[in-house]
Amino acid sequence: MSEVHNIKALTEKYWAGETTLEEERILNAHYGEQTEQGPEQALFSFLHEERSVQYTKEVTMPVVRRSKWTTRLLSIAATLLILMGSWWGINQATAPSNKVTIDDPQLALQITREAFALINGKVDKGEQAIMDNILHLDKTLIFKNL
Amino acid sequence: MLKAVLPIKDKLYRYALRIVGNKMSAEDVVQEVLIKVWQKKDQLEKIENKEAWCMTVTRNLALDKLRRKKVILDDVDDHRGISDDNMSPYRALQSDDTMKIIRDAIQELPEAQQQVIHLRDVEGYTYKEIADITGFSSDKVKVYLHRARITLRHKLTSIYA
Numbered sequence: 001m002s003e004v005h006n007i008k009a010l011t012e013k014y015w016a017g018e019t020t021l022e023e024e025r026i027l028n029a030h031y032g033e034q035t036e037q038g039p040e041q042a043l044f045s046f047l048h049e050e051r052s053v054q055y056t057k058e059v060t061m062p063v064v065r066r067s068k069w070t071t072r073l074l075s076i077a078a079t080l081l082i083l084m085g086s087w088w089g090i091n092q093a094t095a096p097s098n099k100v101t102i103d104d105p106q107l108a109l110q111i112t113r114e115a116f117a118l119i120n121g122k123v124d125k126g127e128q129a130i131m132d133n134i135l136h137l138d139k140t141l142i143f144k145n146l
Numbered sequence: 147m148l149k150a151v152l153p154i155k156d157k158l159y160r161y162a163l164r165i166v167g168n169k170m171s172a173e174d175v176v177q178e179v180l181i182k183v184w185q186k187k188d189q190l191e192k193i194e195n196k197e198a199w200c201m202t203v204t205r206n207l208a209l210d211k212l213r214r215k216k217v218i219l220d221d222v223d224d225h226r227g228i229s230d231d232n233m234s235p236y237r238a239l240q241s242d243d244t245m246k247i248i249r250d251a252i253q254e255l256p257e258a259q260q261q262v263i264h265l266r267d268v269e270g271y272t273y274k275e276i277a278d279i280t281g282f283s284s285d286k287v288k289v290y291l292h293r294a295r296i297t298l299r300h301k302l303t304s305i306y307a
Contacts, residue, residue: 014295015295015296015299016292016295017288017291017292017294017295017296018292021270021272024267024270037306038306039299039302039303039305039306042244042248042302042305042306043248043298043302045245046244046245046248046249047267047268049245050160050264050268051160051268051269053156053159053160053163054156054159055155055156055158055159055173055176057173057176057177059151059152059155059180060177060180
């Protein structure tokens with residue numbers, strides 16, 4: 001008897017828009033079992049039917065569509081890249097090389113000796129310049145108090 | 147991305163259907179929501195309540211569609227998606243006329259009340275969630291729900307009197 005009273009009170013609360021979700025679940029369950037037809041049974045029956053409506057269409061992922069301008073710009077960029085790559089490749093293939101090939105061993109030895117002598121001369125000159133600077137430095141240090 | 151949408155696709159569809167009242171238009175809305183979610187997939191991670199956000203997007207797109215063109219309402223049971231074979235014991239007791247009366251009564255409610263009663267009584271959202279989805283304040287949500295239920299009670303009581 002108290003349960004019926006409770007449901008009646010809850011129903012009044014429901015119509016007044018004051019029920020909690022939990023109380024609404026109780027009412028749903030209660031009126032779902034009722035065979036007696038009435039406003040509440042009709043409404044909860046309707047709501048139950050509404051909840052069973054499903055989206056039956058196949059869910060498809062959206063296709064990424066580029067605008068015409070984006071596609072055109074990408075095509076132009078790709079073409080330019082290919083052209084620049086080809087130009088660079090051709091240039092590399094036809095550019096004059098710095099390599100010197102000497103087939104005669106004697107000539108090669110002579111050229112190498114000359115090259116070393118040239119380097120040696122440069123190193124000697126550098127060494128002399130350093131020595132001159134050191135001496136100049138020593139004099140300034142030695143005679144700095146004079 | 148689909149993980150966020152797939153579990154609630156039925157809710158999105160029902161909400162769209164409630165607003166546009168037409169099966170094909172509601173399906174279009176759901177498809178548009180998917181595209182919108184796809185476009186915003188980078189920002190989706192930052193959104194706290196993804197479901198509420200998807201419902202809001204559905205609401206906006208459905209309302210937009212409704213305003214752009216006057217949609218033609220389907221036949222009463224065309225958009226329900228259930229056949230007589232899987233009719234619930236609940237439903238078996240009710241005549242089609244009663245269902246139609248209730249559906250029409252809800253359809254005649256102001257748009258805001260229709261949305262609130264759908265989100266509360268069909269989808270079971272809290273007042274706070276409904277406020278987040280619709281943009282109404284929680285107090286307004288309560289007022290709209292109260293008014294909607296009063297109107298429905300009045301209509302239903304007159305039928306069963």
